[in-house]
Amino acid sequence: MVIELKQHPEVWSVLEKVADPEVPVLSILDLGIVRDVNFEDDQLEITITPTYTGCPAMNVIATQIRMELMAAGYPKISIKEVLSPAWTTAWMSEAGKQKLKAYGIAPPQEDSSDKTALFSTPKSIICPQCDSTDTEMVSQFGSTACKSLYKCKSCQEPFDYFKCH
Amino acid sequence: MEQKFQYVQRLADAPLILGQRLCEWCGHGPILEQDIALSNIALDLLGLARNLLQYAAELKGEGISEDDLAFSRPEKEYQNFLLCELENGHWGKTILRQFFFDSFHYFFLNELKNSKDDRLKAIAEKSLKEVTYHLRFSSEWVIRLGDGTEESHAKMQEALNEIWPFTGEFFQVDELDLLMEKQGVAPNLNSIQKSVQQRVAEILTQATLEIPEGTWMQKGGKSGVHTEAMGFLLAEMQFMQRAYPNMQW
Numbered sequence: 001m002v003i004e005l006k007q008h009p010e011v012w013s014v015l016e017k018v019a020d021p022e023v024p025v026l027s028i029l030d031l032g033i034v035r036d037v038n039f040e041d042d043q044l045e046i047t048i049t050p051t052y053t054g055c056p057a058m059n060v061i062a063t064q065i066r067m068e069l070m071a072a073g074y075p076k077i078s079i080k081e082v083l084s085p086a087w088t089t090a091w092m093s094e095a096g097k098q099k100l101k102a103y104g105i106a107p108p109q110e111d112s113s114d115k116t117a118l119f120s121t122p123k124s125i126i127c128p129q130c131d132s133t134d135t136e137m138v139s140q141f142g143s144t145a146c147k148s149l150y151k152c153k154s155c156q157e158p159f160d161y162f163k164c165h
Numbered sequence: 166m167e168q169k170f171q172y173v174q175r176l177a178d179a180p181l182i183l184g185q186r187l188c189e190w191c192g193h194g195p196i197l198e199q200d201i202a203l204s205n206i207a208l209d210l211l212g213l214a215r216n217l218l219q220y221a222a223e224l225k226g227e228g229i230s231e232d233d234l235a236f237s238r239p240e241k242e243y244q245n246f247l248l249c250e251l252e253n254g255h256w257g258k259t260i261l262r263q264f265f266f267d268s269f270h271y272f273f274l275n276e277l278k279n280s281k282d283d284r285l286k287a288i289a290e291k292s293l294k295e296v297t298y299h300l301r302f303s304s305e306w307v308i309r310l311g312d313g314t315e316e317s318h319a320k321m322q323e324a325l326n327e328i329w330p331f332t333g334e335f336f337q338v339d340e341l342d343l344l345m346e347k348q349g350v351a352p353n354l355n356s357i358q359k360s361v362q363q364r365v366a367e368i369l370t371q372a373t374l375e376i377p378e379g380t381w382m383q384k385g386g387k388s389g390v391h392t393e394a395m396g397f398l399l400a401e402m403q404f405m406q407r408a409y410p411n412m413q414w
Binding site for chain 1: 198199201202204205206208209210211212213215216283286287288290291292294295298301302
């Protein structure tokens, strides 16, 4: 899903500065968290959606959005949180995926359509360090809700994988 | 409106109480990965409970907040399944309890996402993605431990015998369920029962575990009659609000 950036580009470029607190190489635009930017008179409304239901970073993200926008000269800001349509890794930008990999986190690899299959064999995930596909999952649940833990059998390095969602 | 409030609050209670229970494992898991996994699942469940309680608080109005609903109710007003409040026991028992809840939860949310209530629909769609991971995780562990060593098998069978009578409550229908179903808000519980039972039987068979013969089932959660484990859980969960009413941080 491509977000329409044409309206209020000056606001979007401010939002680009807000980093995800858990994966600081990604901006909230790379992640696809910001869904809409709207003006009601001089009141600026930013619509955001959480990656995961219990994502503890949402409050921090909302605060950072406020601070960046206020510094950029927007005094009246309201932040709206929506759940629907539910966030998916398909909204992550290509640039975001490249940044993730450079940071040492394997980006999400398949599209999220087959996620309801319960015992699907996971694709072999490519190691972000040495690009080997000879990797194995250590745990479905990693350091944050959005990541799994993997190990590369070629270079022996453990790494995080940003789950498809 | 009052009835929908009651219903949404009830939906929140199961993930709230189970999430609270799972948090007790934080820092005590058998190995780091399992510790993290349970904390992740607890986080998802508490997130779900928050979404539902925020909605319930809006339906209620009167300046009520999600925190009031989570932390300031007496035991009798919680309507979670008794299964959710059961003590953690050993790792195998925790996993088995999780497996039963996930099996129900997965199929329940799958239906709830067709609700005529847009808010519940959105919440269900969002959570279903996460619960799919939960069910996969707990299913794999039930198989691994049930079909594992002699000791792990014995422990799992013992846990199954203990937990089994708490697994009938998912499908006990009361007036509120019926009313909400009639309004198109709630799923028909009978219609998901078969899918849940099929899934449970499939995994337990793979895990070489035997379903106990007794058919008597516990009940009480929906009417606020809890096991003795609940009071201890609430004492801990509500401690700050009881000791320092209306405190914030």
